[in-house]
Amino acid sequence: MKKFTTMKETERPTGSERTVMSTVLRNMPIARADITKLTNLSQQSVHRIVDNLAERDLLRLDDPYISGRGKPSPRVKIETKRFISIGISIGTEEAKVCAMDLAGQPIHQDILEVDPGEPRKLIAAFEAKIAQWLSEELSQNQILGLGIAMQGHRVDRRGIFVAPSPLAKWANYPLAKEFSSHFGLPVFAENNATCSATAEFYLGASDGSDPHCLAYLSFNYGYGAGLFVERDAFLGGHGNAGEISTIFTSDQANKRPALGELVKRLNKASYSISNIQMLTKNIDPSNPVISNWLEEIRPQLCLSIRALKAVVDPNEIVFGGEAPTYLRERLVETASGAFEGQLTPNPVLRVSNIPFDPAHIGAALLPLHKLIY
Numbered sequence: 001m002k003k004f005t006t007m008k009e010t011e012r013p014t015g016s017e018r019t020v021m022s023t024v025l026r027n028m029p030i031a032r033a034d035i036t037k038l039t040n041l042s043q044q045s046v047h048r049i050v051d052n053l054a055e056r057d058l059l060r061l062d063d064p065y066i067s068g069r070g071k072p073s074p075r076v077k078i079e080t081k082r083f084i085s086i087g088i089s090i091g092t093e094e095a096k097v098c099a100m101d102l103a104g105q106p107i108h109q110d111i112l113e114v115d116p117g118e119p120r121k122l123i124a125a126f127e128a129k130i131a132q133w134l135s136e137e138l139s140q141n142q143i144l145g146l147g148i149a150m151q152g153h154r155v156d157r158r159g160i161f162v163a164p165s166p167l168a169k170w171a172n173y174p175l176a177k178e179f180s181s182h183f184g185l186p187v188f189a190e191n192n193a194t195c196s197a198t199a200e201f202y203l204g205a206s207d208g209s210d211p212h213c214l215a216y217l218s219f220n221y222g223y224g225a226g227l228f229v230e231r232d233a234f235l236g237g238h239g240n241a242g243e244i245s246t247i248f249t250s251d252q253a254n255k256r257p258a259l260g261e262l263v264k265r266l267n268k269a270s271y272s273i274s275n276i277q278m279l280t281k282n283i284d285p286s287n288p289v290i291s292n293w294l295e296e297i298r299p300q301l302c303l304s305i306r307a308l309k310a311v312v313d314p315n316e317i318v319f320g321g322e323a324p325t326y327l328r329e330r331l332v333e334t335a336s337g338a339f340e341g342q343l344t345p346n347p348v349l350r351v352s353n354i355p356f357d358p359a360h361i362g363a364a365l366l367p368l369h370k371l372i373y
């Protein structure tokens with residue numbers, strides 16, 4: 001068991017400091033005068049806060065530049081050389097990890113060579129990977145915290161999940177508590193769809209816009225949604241907002257748009273598909289089994305999208321998860337008639353611009369979102 005060096009609680013930004021940090025993140029490089037305009041903080045307060053955050057290696061000042069008739073003024077950026085955030089996604093077929101700088105940009109991504117269904121082996125492999133990163137290019141960095149993306153739904157808000165059958169050993173496992181005790185770091189755990197929605201919000205916007213309400217459909221072994229509302233993940237009362245598969249009856253469950261069900265259909269048709277990853281490499285996009293499956297799941301897909309619109313009213317519904325791009329595109333096409341006859345404004349249905357499941361990236365964003373911004 002290795003304890004890693006982390007940011008002291010006294011170094012974490014609070015109150016107005018977090019307001020300044022988030023303003024810089026969204027607008028950098030930015031002049032201190034512009035921070036004043038965007039935050040409604042006084043000029044004196046902004047100068048004091050920026051200088052203080054720079055001393056703590058959270059912000060840095062670039063060379064002065066001249067704007068208009070004013071004096072040369074340094075522009076402010078996020079300092080990326082000291083602190084990093086680490087994320088891991090625990091999926092039914094693989095565990096992916098990500099190291100991210102303080103500006104939310106991935107530095108390293110990797111797949112752990114371990115069975116994700118074995119908690120002890122996965123934690124050991126995760127620890128070894130972090131130690132490897134820190135012994136190489138990231139030797140001067142301190143870890144802000146760990147984020148965990150877990151497939152399944154929450155038992156409660158303490159970070160305990162009921163996982164799908166391939167991850168049965170993780171069921172009722174106190175993720176945040178155990179990982180925090182093992183690594184000696186702040187730990188935050190969410191389900192994979194929520195983490196993917198977080199990544200989509202920060203890194204996947206189609207036009208650089210800032211949607212007030214985004215729904216991310218995660219097509220994995222199962223099927224769920226992550227919600228990001230007013231720049232924050234929306235979890236609901238028990239932490240399970242977006243568990244869209246719960247609207248289906250037991251008779252409808254095997255006809256929901258879960259990729260585990262598609263794999264079953266392909267194997268039944270004598271295609272040897274052992275995992276979801278093979279949908280990218282081993283299957284022709286025009287395969288008739290896929291076409292038949294899309295028709296079969298159309299009613300449940302459209303029902304779930306209408307439910308999201310009725311209850312959450314998102315600006316966008318993004319199609320992603322482990323579904324390969326060709327399948328995401330066909331799923332959007334399949335859902336195109338979901339709002340026929342409805343008079344209220346409809347959300348945009350689009351394919352995620354992140355071409356893979358970004359849950360591990362969203363997991364790495366969790367400590368930044370919780371502690372810095």
